Amino acid sequence: MENVVLIIHLILALCLVGIVLLQRSEGGGLGMGGGGGGDGVMSGRQAATALAKITWVLAAAFLVTSMTLTVLAARQSAESSVIDQIGGSSSASAPAAPAQGPGSVPTNSLPSAKDLLPPSSAIGGSGGNGGTASPDTPATPKRAN
Template identity: 60%
Template sequence: MENVVLIIHLILALALIGVVLLQRSEGGGLGMGGGGGGGAISGRAAATAMAKFTWIAAGLFICTSLALTIIAAEKSAGSSVLDRLGTVSAPAASDTVPTDTAPAGSLLPPPAGSSDGNALTPSAD
């Protein structure tokens, strides 16, 4: 069910992007240069087919967003992040790295008291 709603949601998102980009701009950018002097634009603009489709697609997009939120909340009901963290077991003693040596590919420097063959030491040459 979640996958079906998610696919519909993605189709609606793409449709909204396309419809908004196809619509004709009415006025200047960010509302500049609009209005004034009794032009063809009235206080109440006529609703075109594109504008109606935009409103319908936006409403359906919001509905699918809410549906996806409800589905996700139902899936996680009864369990919290802290409950899932409590089930992680500690590593066994044999899996831990000894404190006196670092793994071969480690980026950490060797401990202060250890003599590592890879350490940069002055040569006696």
């Protein structure tokens, strides 16, 4: 339903833009608009009146589809929230933390030293210490002579 209203809304918007651009403005606008004469089916005044009526109808339909889309979106958002879409609230799904003293940090949440250092191949692999770079001793880069 929402997609159908949205497509109608977009078509109305494009038609409204086209009709407004076809109209002759007071200042000359695009230079279009019928030059007088009785050769056409409608004279200049009748064409302006017809285009104005079409503009009013398209504008009214555009406003109706805008309000319909707003109501549909509000109804859809009232059924669920962003937290429901994520997967539940964090307080309801997370297990309770174990009781610890004030100021203590759980040890399982701290990263180890291995996690903080890059792999030995990124440090220099076969640098100055025969390819056995340990996390405690930095690798010495080779110098080009």
